[in-house]
Amino acid sequence: MHSLSIAQFASVVASVLIWGVVLAISHPLPQSEFISIPIVRIHTPAMTLSYHPSIIHQQHVNRGIRRLAHMTGRAQPSYERLWSNIRERIDNLYDNLQPRYNHASLEILKHMLSSANTRKTNRLQMLSAASVSATSGDSDLESLSNSLMNAASAGFVNTIGLDIQSNDVGYLATVKIGTPPRNFRVLVDSGSADLWVGGEGCRNNGKGCGNHTRLGPHTSTTFNDTMEQWSITYGTGAVSGHLVQDDITIAGLKYSRLKFGVARNASDEFTSNTIPFDGLLGFAKSTISQQQTPTLLESLHKVGLIKNAIASYKIPRLADGKDDGELTLGATNPAKFNASTFVTVENVNKMGFWEAAIDSVSVNGISLGWSNRTAILDTGTTLLIAPQEDVDTIHQAIPGANFDGSGWTVPCKMSTSLALTFKGQEFPIDPRDIAFLPLDEDNPEMCMSGISAGNVGFFGQTTEWLVGDVFLKNVYFSTNANEDRDEISFAHLAD
């Protein structure tokens, strides 16, 4: 059970193909001062039993709200509030629900949501709700109840967005760990600072941790358990385990006895078989490491395996039809950006996240007049989350945008140019990234906006935006954590 059989491997490969993830080829450059590895995007196709896109969208928003609250040191929103965000969406779309979306499951969900005041909706309640629907001949009992159970157990309100249906929801890289070295697929996250992978014997509430590659004394002869404990709660999901030391190789660079986490206990968000990664790799600064260990990047730098503690990202976009993402360690890769647009700003975050002052925000070239907004740059967040009043102002300037009572929609074929300016350089967001998901896939006229409201803190006092992949797909993005630097750079991507 500790290593993948060929059949399992084939099925993982098959599911990777089903997800449409295409492995890019690494392009080692002749210079040795930096190394690059591919990062590949994750998206999932529509499944048979699907939630309406506005609910999927709200899950992303909820997740962003939790993450932003965490990153700005504010109180976490209550589960009741996150539930009610979802319920509002359901109420809004209910009258003109597309027949294709499983009416019964939404009916049940709506019922569940109105009767469940707590996060824990019990399985029996759901099963009986599902059987009500089955007796009414509406649906396949098993798939419905499974789906509902997965939905609720995965913390439906803010599920990580990787086993849900949408595009470009996360980025993965492959590292080798242990002796003999084995591949682990890790989620590349500029918004956290820990590395962990699942451990042998990992448990999820009494169950196993799914079909993932795992690390432990049975699979690695260099594995050394320190017995020290760690635990992390993310925007969604929780993991805990022991700190271990083992060898890790990233893009051919081997670091011996790195200290990092193996999970002994992990929630559904990380263990479901549909989650296409085996762990997380954080690239924020170790000052926010919950494991209180130097990051992989800092460790590689400290021993001189890379010249600078720099991580640089070119993240790919499904709509481009390429999977040409690249994570570069030690420097920037000049082949990937237009040098005359390269700007560097100070990291204004004192905790250890990556946060840059935004000079201005403009729509079709007209500045919205904000001078005190900042962007927390997070590859681990899908959307761009800002306070309601900012999001309203932006959409009021987008021709055809509409507030449907709970969220903003924009014309799917919008051509409005929205741009963020850093250090005098303007960075436009491709309209395809703002038009996040069509409300109705058969008639893609209006799309849910990728710029969404998520209030944390007191009304009118929040100036931090959580700026995720909706923006980051449009730029070359680089962070520098050298001892004497604390900087963020952006440039236009090379064509």
Ligand SMILES: *[C@@H]1O[C@H](CO)[C@@H](O)[C@H](O)[C@H]1NC(C)=O
């Ligand atoms: C692992 O995945 C395969 C194929 O998807 C499946 O048949 C098998 O039951 C899974 N194993 C576990 C432990 O879930």
Ligand SMILES: *[C@@H]1O[C@H](CO)[C@@H](O)[C@H](O)[C@H]1NC(C)=O
């Ligand atoms: C495991 O780590 C401890 C503490 O660093 C060290 O003393 C011990 O020799 C290591 N054991 C092995 C087998 O590497």
Ligand SMILES: *[C@@H]1O[C@H](CO)[C@@H](O)[C@H](O)[C@H]1NC(C)=O
């Ligand atoms: C594992 O997770 C469960 C459920 O969250 C929790 O009750 C338990 O204390 C955890 N165990 C360890 C060893 O962290």
Ligand SMILES: *[C@@H]1O[C@H](CO)[C@@H](O)[C@H](O)[C@H]1NC(C)=O
């Ligand atoms: C690089 O950016 C500059 C400034 O925007 C622009 O004038 C130039 O055409 C760009 N070069 C390429 C190769 O795109």
Ligand SMILES: *[C@@H]1O[C@H](CO)[C@@H](O)[C@H](O)[C@H]1NC(C)=O
């Ligand atoms: C930020 O700017 C807005 C106006 O754009 C102003 O109302 C607000 O008070 C400012 N906030 C801070 C913290 O300076």
